[in-house]
Amino acid sequence: MSYDKIDITPVTGKRDLNEFVDLAYRLNEADQNWVPPLRAEVMELLNPAKNPFHEHARMQLFLARRGGKTVGRISAHIDELQLKQPPEQGMGPGTGNWGLLEAEDAQTAHALIARAEDWLREQGMTQVVAPVSLSIWEEPGLLVHGHDHPPMVMMGHNSPEYEGWVETAGGYDVAKRLFTYELRVDKSFPDLVNRIVASGEKNKRINVRTVDFKHFEREAAIIIDILNDAWSTNWGFVPFTENEKAYGAKKLKQLILPGANMIAELDGEPVAFMIALPDANAKIAKMKGRLFPFNWIRLLWWLRNPQPADFRVPLMGVKKRLQNSRLASQLAFMMIEYIRRYAVSDHNAKRAEVGWVLEDNQGMVAIAKAIDSHMNREYRIYRKQL
Structure with missing residues (x-):
């Protein structure tokens, strides 16, 4: 097969940016399991004036064109906070990323990846960890298993072809695998889990409570402080800034349901949390990326009391x-059981998804097995020395 020359150019203005965003909708239109993200959300993700990730990051977007037609896109970016992390945790000094890859064919994908690598070298990077779109907290990894069903809220989805394209780009090894686990929630957990929950309920030192919406900002700060402590030695960890804490709390608040989010206290001290979100993708999928003129009303109305709604535990x-x-x-079993009861009784939930979970997180993998879940999606993050 012969190809015309591919031109890779940086995104430099509004027209280019629109092409960058719109390309994903065109290339994935035929995939019935791809959920078109809300276009306004994608624009906000890329906007340095709105997304606080850009306060500590450098980014360049690229477009690929063949014969004047846009046929691919990629982002190249460097998180300054990521550079300060210990190398043994996967990132560290000299580590850059690429992400948001979309391409019509392998040749385009390879050309885009090579251009992103060149940009990272120009910025002094010596290693690339990818895909990460844009932050490790957003949509990391390439989907390699689970293409046969739509992703839940805040999870990525890509063509099955991308796995081969990335792995033949030259020099990429798998750095980490991320799993999601699916389970039925309209039936009770195994007896062992129920006994553990009942035992915890008798322990006067333990108090598992729902998030207090009257003091949401305080509760969000508690959750993120626990998160920063709990995940601080995890592979790929990058701490949240104060602006990111406030931004994330504001974004998540519209998805938070009172009975689906838990804080566990030990002797009065908050020591654990679990967040569960209704799967808004089930509603968003029909909107084709557009909130206006009327989809925003439909979405807000649904979010007030989603029925029926399945749930995802992202964190x-x-x-x-x-x-x-x-x-x-x-504590984990208690929180997930309380969320299960609420999701079924108040929102007629049938299934839930837990993840992503790092492949070597033995504690979470054991919990996933104990509640009779099964791995339904695998994402891979790759590494290459530049």
Whole structure:
């Protein structure tokens, strides 16, 4: 097969930016399991004036054109906070990223990846960890298993072809695998889990409560402080800034349901949390990326009392001093059981998804197995020395 020459150029203005964003909708239109993201959300992600990620990051977007037609896109970016992390945790000094890859064919994908690598070298980077779109907290990894069903809220989805394209780009090895686990929630957990939950309910030192919406900012700060402590030694960890804490709390608040988010206290001290979100993708999928003129009303109305709604648990954490203890598992089982009961009784939930989970997070993998879930999606993050 012969190809015309591919031109890779940086995104420099509004027209280019629109082409960058719109390309994903065109290339994925035929994939019935791809959920078109809200276009306004994608624009905000890329906007340095709105997304506080850009306060500590450098980014360049690129477009690929063949014969004047846009056929691909990629981002190249460097997170300054990521550069300060210990190298043994996967990132560290000299580490840059690329992400937001979309391409019509392997030749285009390879040309885009090569251009992103060149930009990272020009910026002094010596290693690339990718895809990361844009932050490790957003949509990291390339989907390599689970293309046969739509992603839940805040999870990525890409063509199955991309796996081969990335792995033949030259020099890329798998750095980490991320899993999601699916389970039925309209039936009780196994007896062992129920006994652990009942035991915890008898322990007067333990108090598992829902997030207090009257003091949401305070509760969000508690959750992020636990998260920063719990995940601080995890692969790929980058701490949240104060502006990111406020921004994230504001973004998540519209998805938060009172009974689906838990804080666990030990002797009155918050030591663990679990966040569960209704799967807004089930509603967003029909909107084709557009909130206006009327989709925003439909979405807001649904979010007031989503029915029926399945749920995703994107984040949980237990303070580091309690990790690898029986108490940590007990708190996790209690929180997930309380969320299960609420999701079924108040929102007619049938299924839920937990993740992503790092492949070597033995504690979370064990919990996933104990509640009779199964791995339904795998994402891979790759590494290459530049």
